[in-house]
Amino acid sequence: MGGRDTDIVLLDENGIRCDGRKVNETRKVTIKAGVLKNANGSAYIEFGDNKILVGVYGPRDVHPKHMSDTDTGILRCRYHMAPFSVGERKNPAPSRREVEISKVIKEALEPAVMLKEFPRTAVDVFMEVLQADGGTRCAALTGASVALADAGIPMRDLVAGCAAGKAADAVILDVNNEEDQAGQADLPIGYMPNLKKITLLQLDGVLTPEEYKQCIEIGIDGCNQVYEIQKKALQDKFFASGEKQ
Amino acid sequence: MSNERKRHVIPGEVITSGPYRAEQNTIQVGDKIVSTIVGLSDVHDGSVRVIPLTGGYIPKDDDLVIGKIASHSSLSWTADINSCYVGMLPASDVFGRDYSSSSDDMNSKLTKGDLIAARIVNADMTRDPLITISGRELGKIDSGELVKISPNKVPRLIGKRGSMIQLIESSTNSQVTIGQNGLLVVSSEDSNGLLKAIQAIELIEEQAHVANLTDQVNEMLESKSE
Numbered sequence: 001m002g003g004r005d006t007d008i009v010l011l012d013e014n015g016i017r018c019d020g021r022k023v024n025e026t027r028k029v030t031i032k033a034g035v036l037k038n039a040n041g042s043a044y045i046e047f048g049d050n051k052i053l054v055g056v057y058g059p060r061d062v063h064p065k066h067m068s069d070t071d072t073g074i075l076r077c078r079y080h081m082a083p084f085s086v087g088e089r090k091n092p093a094p095s096r097r098e099v100e101i102s103k104v105i106k107e108a109l110e111p112a113v114m115l116k117e118f119p120r121t122a123v124d125v126f127m128e129v130l131q132a133d134g135g136t137r138c139a140a141l142t143g144a145s146v147a148l149a150d151a152g153i154p155m156r157d158l159v160a161g162c163a164a165g166k167a168a169d170a171v172i173l174d175v176n177n178e179e180d181q182a183g184q185a186d187l188p189i190g191y192m193p194n195l196k197k198i199t200l201l202q203l204d205g206v207l208t209p210e211e212y213k214q215c216i217e218i219g220i221d222g223c224n225q226v227y228e229i230q231k232k233a234l235q236d237k238f239f240a241s242g243e244k245q
Numbered sequence: 246m247s248n249e250r251k252r253h254v255i256p257g258e259v260i261t262s263g264p265y266r267a268e269q270n271t272i273q274v275g276d277k278i279v280s281t282i283v284g285l286s287d288v289h290d291g292s293v294r295v296i297p298l299t300g301g302y303i304p305k306d307d308d309l310v311i312g313k314i315a316s317h318s319s320l321s322w323t324a325d326i327n328s329c330y331v332g333m334l335p336a337s338d339v340f341g342r343d344y345s346s347s348s349d350d351m352n353s354k355l356t357k358g359d360l361i362a363a364r365i366v367n368a369d370m371t372r373d374p375l376i377t378i379s380g381r382e383l384g385k386i387d388s389g390e391l392v393k394i395s396p397n398k399v400p401r402l403i404g405k406r407g408s409m410i411q412l413i414e415s416s417t418n419s420q421v422t423i424g425q426n427g428l429l430v431v432s433s434e435d436s437n438g439l440l441k442a443i444q445a446i447e448l449i450e451e452q453a454h455v456a457n458l459t460d461q462v463n464e465m466l467e468s469k470s471e
Binding site (some may be wrong): 040041058059060061070112114117118119120121149150151152153154155156157158192193194195231234235238239 | 255270274283298300454
C-alpha cells in the first residue's frame with residue numbers, strides 16, 4: 001500500500017524523520033507581514049524550505065464587471081508556482097494542479113473573511129511560490145490569511161494550515177516533499193483556531209479510521225502552533241514599536 | 246475576562262465576554278466578543294469596538310471627504326474618494342433643480358481633476374455613495390496643498406476634541422480641511438507655515454501609534470519656528 005520506492009529512510013529506529021524531525025514536530029515557520037509596498041496587504045512565509053510571497057489587493061472594483069455580486073464582495077485567489085520553484089523548470093502557465101489549489105484555498109478562506117460589508121467589490125489574493133518543498137498549499141493558506149489581516153479585511157478568525165500524514169507506517173505531522181513522494185498519505189488541514197473549525201481538508205492516500213482520527217488530532221495541533229506564529233507576525237508589524245497607552 | 250480598556254487585538258482574538266454590545270469591527274460568538282480586524286480594542290459603557298490600524302476607507306453617511314472629479318455623464322459627476330467605491334455627485338446638486346442636460350454645460354462648473362470637499366449623503370452600499378457639495382465648508386477647492394494619509398490615522402490627526410489639529414492650525418497659521426477618507430487640503434498664506442503644517446501631518450502619520458504624540462508635535466512645531 002502506498003508510496004513510491006525510495007532509498008531514503010523516512011523514519012529511523014529512533015523515530016527520527018529524514019530531515020531530523022520527530023513525528024509530531026513541524027518544520028520551522030517564519031512569517032513576515034507587510035513586505036510589499038504596492039499591495040494593500042502582504043506576507044512572506046517560510047515553511048521549512050517552502051518560500052511563498054502573498055499579496056492582497058482590495059476591496060476594489062471587480063473586472064470583468066459580470067463577476068461582481070450586489071450582495072457581497074467576492075474573494076479571488078491565485079496560487080502560482082514560479083518556474084524556478086522546483087528542481088526542473090515548471091511551465092509558468094497555470095496547471096491543473098494550480099487551478100485546484102487556488103480553488104481549495106479560496107474555499108478555505110471564505111468562511112473566515114466577511115465580505116458582506118463590501119458589496120460589488122473583489123478582494124484578490126495572489127500567492128507566489130518561490131521555492132517548493134511539499135505542503136505549499138498549507139503554507140500558502142497560512143500566508144494568505146496573514147496578508148488578508150494585514151490588508152484590513154474583516155475576518156472571523158485567522159486560518160492556519162498544516163498537514164498531517166503517514167509515512168513508513170507512522171502518523172506524522174507536517175509532511176515534507178520526500179515524505180509526500182514516498183509516504184503513504186498526506187492530509188492537509190486548514191483550521192480556524194479560535195472558532196475551532198476546519199476549513200480545508202483533503203486526503204491523498206489511504207488511512208485507517210484510527211489513523212485518520214490521529215492525523216486530524218495532530219494536524220489541528222500543528223495548526224495551533226502555526227497560528228501562534230501568524231499572531232506574532234501581525235503583532236510584530238503593528239504593535240512592535242512603542243506601546244500605546 | 247480582562248478589565249483593560251485598550252488592548253492590541255488581531256482577527257479572531259477574544260476581546261471580552263459577558264453582557265456587552267458588539268459594535269464596530271467586532272462580532273459576537275457565543276457569549277464572547279471577537280475582533281475581526283487588527284486594531285485597538287475599546288470597551289466602553291457596555292459596548293465593545295475595535296479601532297482599526299489598517300484597511301481602506303469605507304464611506305459612511307455624513308462623512309466629510311475630499312474627492313477628485315474623475316468623469317461625468319449627462320446627469321452626474323463621479324469623484325474618486327480614495328475608496329473602493331466612487332462618489333456620485335448629481336448635476337442637480339450644483340445647478341439646482343431646473344438642471345437640463347441640454348442647456349447646462351457640466352464642464353463649466355467642475356471638470357476632470359478638480360478637487361472638491363463633499364459630504365456623503367447616502368452610503369447604503371446598494372449603489373455608489375451619493376455626495377453633495379452644497380453646504381458650509383463644501384464645494385470646489387481652488388487653493389491649497391493636497392496631502393494623503395492613511396484613513397485610519399485621521400482620528401489621530403484630529404485628536405481628542407480636535408486638539409491636535411487645532412494645535413497645528415494655530416501654530417502654523419494654516420487651515421487644514423480634513424476628509425475622513427484620508428485626503429487633506431492644507432492652505433496657508435505663509436509658505437513656511439504651510440511646509441511646517443505638512444511636516445507635522447507627516448510626523449503624525451508616521452508616529453500615530455506612539456503615546457504623547459501631541460507633545461512631540463508641539464516640540465517639533467516650536468523648534469522650527471525659531
